[in-house]
Amino acid sequence: MTVSRRDFLHVASASAAGLLLSFHVPERARAAPKAAPSPAQLPPPNAFVRVGPDESVTVLLAHSEMGQGIWTGLAMLIAEELYCDWSRVRSEHAPAAPVYAHPVFHAQLTGGSSSTNSEFLRYRTVGAMAKDMLVRAAAARWKVAPEACRAANGVVTRGKDQLTYGQLAADAMKLSPPTKVKLKDPKDWKLIGTRVRRLDTPEKISGKARFGIDVQFPGLRTAVVLHPPAFGAKLARFDPSAALKVPGVEKVVPVASGVAVVAAHFWAAKLGRDALRAEWTPPEGGGLDTAKMLGELRALSRKTGAVAVDVGKVDAGLAAAKSRLDMEYDVPYLAHAPMEPLGGTVKIDGDRCEIWVSTQAPGATQQSAAKILGIPPEKVDVHTTFLGGGFGRRGSQGVDFAPEAVMVAKAAGVPVKLVWTREDDIRGGYYRPMYAHRVQVGVDARGMPVAWDHVVVGQSIVGGTPLEPVMVKNGVDSTTVEGIVDSPYLEPIPARRVSAHSPKTPIPALWWRSVGHSHTAFVMESAIDELAHAAGQDPLAYRLALLKGKPRHARALELAADKAGWGKAPAEGRGRGLAVHESYGSIVAEVAEVSIDQGRIRVHEVTCAVDCGTAVNPLGIEAQLQSGVVFGLTAALYGKLTLIDGKVQESNFHDYPMLRMFEMPRVAVHILQSDAEMGGIGEPGTPPIAPAVANAVFALTKRRLRSLPLRVG
Structure with missing residues (x-):
């Protein structure tokens, strides 16, 4: 190179x-x-x-x-x-x-x-x-x-x-x-x-910072694309006449992903798309339904899948255990919903192309543009602007918003700024998949696990992508089981098995902030909490007993618990729960203090302790832990996409809500001095918050919540 x-x-x-x-x-x-x-x-x-x-x-x-x-x-x-x-x-x-x-x-x-x-x-x-x-x-x-x-x-x-x-x-x-x-x-x-x-x-x-949505220059046009209304639907025909009558609309052009309306400005393009008449072939089999899909995932979870870990005699261990806990958990499809709308600006000049885009993958953007235009990659100049949030969504490798902008500019023959509306984003695919887990744990007379059988079911994020040969081994997508196969809780258990099923769907899946840890941490830390309570033990003491020989995990857990006042009664009407999880080389423990207000969960305090090795900028680490809590808490309390007949029902922040300012808990971050290898910090704050809140709700109400988003009503 x-x-x-x-x-x-x-x-x-x-x-x-x-x-x-x-x-x-x-x-x-x-x-x-x-x-x-x-x-x-x-x-x-x-x-x-x-x-x-x-x-x-x-x-x-x-x-x-x-x-x-x-x-x-x-x-x-x-x-x-x-x-x-x-x-x-x-x-x-x-x-x-x-x-x-x-x-x-x-x-x-x-x-x-x-x-x-x-x-x-x-x-x-x-x-x-x-x-x-x-x-x-x-x-x-x-x-x-x-x-x-x-x-x-x-x-x-x-x-x-x-x-x-x-x-x-x-x-x-x-x-x-x-x-x-x-x-x-x-x-x-x-x-x-x-x-x-x-x-x-x-x-x-x-306001001087330039994001992708801010790009402007003379002669630039704005485009929006009419996408299929359901996953699996295909364009049969369209009539552009009504769209072309909208003032400001200049062109209506078909592209591989739908039909683009090109106009002098965004509002004209949006109104033109609203007026566009198009017919679509229905999805095969009538389309996907998430309620039905969840039932199918749960049914699959009752069967052993492709094996990721198999140590000892699990079935015999479960049969011989003093008692057994059977637990089922599930999490929904999630959108990334970055605040800056998706899109990109493309200018094609002869055999050269310039792209201005908020992207996590400028290299992939350059390669895909070159392929679409039939030119060498070095003739594609990609200008990466600031990103108004990414969370994995701006790192897709397939035909997505940036390649789509290139296709529209090529078809229209003019420089184009492609804009995805919030509805386009929420309904446009590339989600964190839905998963179902079944966990069977056999315990001894002290309530400590001696056999663990864990089945995870959900579509593969990397299946069908160039990453599949590297990240799928023996039929198991490593992102599906990360946080389980390497859990410090499982390591000392003499009989343990982890397996996975990866059913295929036409719904595009993508890494979402913390990827597999976003659901495996919820399941692991909830299950450990259930085991602690079933054994009649304090959840902190129970975890520490399982984490013997894991001093980094124990230190983070003890620090978070101490700073949160664990062991002292919380204020009346409040409960505390905790969780600790390692991801991307960093260990984060979180204690959440919650109450129930008119049937809704309210999180008041979150205390975090992190061991990330060398802390380059502690101020930045604090910000990322706080950010991870907000992101994870939004999903824990609200995040859910619903499909009926292949159509996503949610569309914008009114029915796919974000955490509001008044709901923001006080978040205290404590950084452990550590000589461990340096870990990451952008994602590890997200996985522990959902189980910490769920465990706090149980401490307060004695109701065990095994599905996300968390509901007490």
């Missing part, structure tokens, strides 16, 4: 003859490293830092900023080793190019809570490399050895002499990068580990 001449000139021209430094990210490095990589680990570049003559330090990010804070966090890594003036640092999204491929996913993609830990070593290394080159440039001017010079706060000094990084940038750019560098000892960090406010906040507050 190499940088093309065009990409180099694009980046270099922006540096105004300053220092342009590139580096390669060949392997994921989650732990805080002790030494720099060898020269062999630094071949072709896939990320850049620029030091400009105006003293600016610009970090180009191979990942998308969608609210998770990497605009600041990744820049901190370079700034730490560059010894620069933090007030001069800014970030930009890198262009789409193979050199920016994720070191693990091997595609330019943001996801899996991996942006910081995958780049931790390399971003620091490039900062150290840039500093070395600047120091050598200063030493050459003064005709002294580099060891006689010192860098700090964007200035190189030797005695009373000093030169700023901006003054040295042009000379430094002419030097060869060092073959090795020494990184700071963690005890000498000045930025990493401190509470740093976000670089993108000022422009987002002022």
Whole structure:
């Protein structure tokens, strides 16, 4: 992989003859490293830092900023080793190019809570490399050895002499990068580990930040697409005449995904689509019905599926147990519902294409556009804007909003901004699938598990995608069973079996914030709570007994419980529940305090404790834990999509509601000091909240809620 001449000139021209430094990210490095990589680990570049003559330090990010804070966090890594003036640092999204491929996913993609830990070593290394080159440039001017010079706060000094990084940038750019560098000892960090406010906040507050929906330029038209009304329906015919009579509507063109209405502005396009007459062939078999589907999933859960884990003699263990608990849980289809509407802007000029889009997958966008247009990928320029929420929805690999924008622009022959309305998004597919779980646990005389049989049923997220060969083993999608097969609760149980069924449906499925952990944590932590109460034990003490030999889990659980006042009676009319779950290398424990108000669950307090290894920016970690709680709590209390005859019944926030401001609990976040490998932080706050709330409801009402969303009425 190499940088093309065009990409180099694009980046270099922006540096105004300053220092342009590139580096390669060949392997994921989650732990805080002790030494720099060898020269062999630094071949072709896939990320850049620029030091400009105006003293600016610009970090180009191979990942998308969608609210998770990497605009600041990744820049901190370079700034730490560059010894620069933090007030001069800014970030930009890198262009789409193979050199920016994720070191693990091997595609330019943001996801899996991996942006910081995958780049931790390399971003620091490039900062150290840039500093070395600047120091050598200063030493050459003064005709002294580099060891006689010192860098700090964007200035190189030797005695009373000093030169700023901006003054040295042009000379430094002419030097060869060092073959090795020494990184700071963690005890000498000045930025990493401190509470740093976000670089993108000022422009987002002022309205200067540009999201995909904000793109405008002369000659741009707006389009909306009429999609099939039900999953499995296909376009039979359409009549554009009524749509073309709407003032402002200019064209009506068919595309692979439906019929596009192109107009001078959004409202005209929307009204034109409303007026468009189209006929659709009905779905085969009349269409899907989620009530019927749930019954089928539950029936399948009573049979062993494709086996993911099989240790000991499970059936014999269940039969010989002192007693047995049989538990069934289910969770619904969920939409991602990011606040910024989906869409993208496309301009086709001869054999070149420009795309402006809020995407987690600029590489996939570039590849799909090239395929649609029949041009080489390097002739597609993708401009990644800020993302108004992603949660996995903007990372789809199939024919979705970004490729659809390309198809519409190609068919219409004009630059087009495609806009999906909220209804298009809620009803447009790419959901977290519906799942049913059946858990059978045999316990001994002390109430401790000795046999565990767990069956999960739900469609595969990666089935039928390029990821299937990697992520589906022996018929089991790893995302379906993550959080179960690696659960610390199951590890000491002598007889345990985990299996899965993955029925196929025409409903597009996609990773949703925390992916499989979004449902497996709910089931595991609810089941453990049921076992604790059945044994007549305190839920905290019961968990700690099962977590012997798992000190990180135990520490997080004990800290959250202590800070929440576990063991002390809550206020009258309130109950507390807890949960602890590991995902993406981070362990999060949460304690929820709830009440029931006129038949509705009200969550007042959530206390979080997190062990994520090295904490780069504690302020950002707090924000992500709070965000994860809000996202997970919204789903726990409200999230549910209903299909009848293949049609999604929900359409907007009035019937697919978000958590409101007045419902927001107080969320306290406590970060554990840890020398463990660095984990992710964007998603791990979401999985524990649903079971913590469900367990709190049981503590308060003695009613066990096994279905999401949680209902007490």
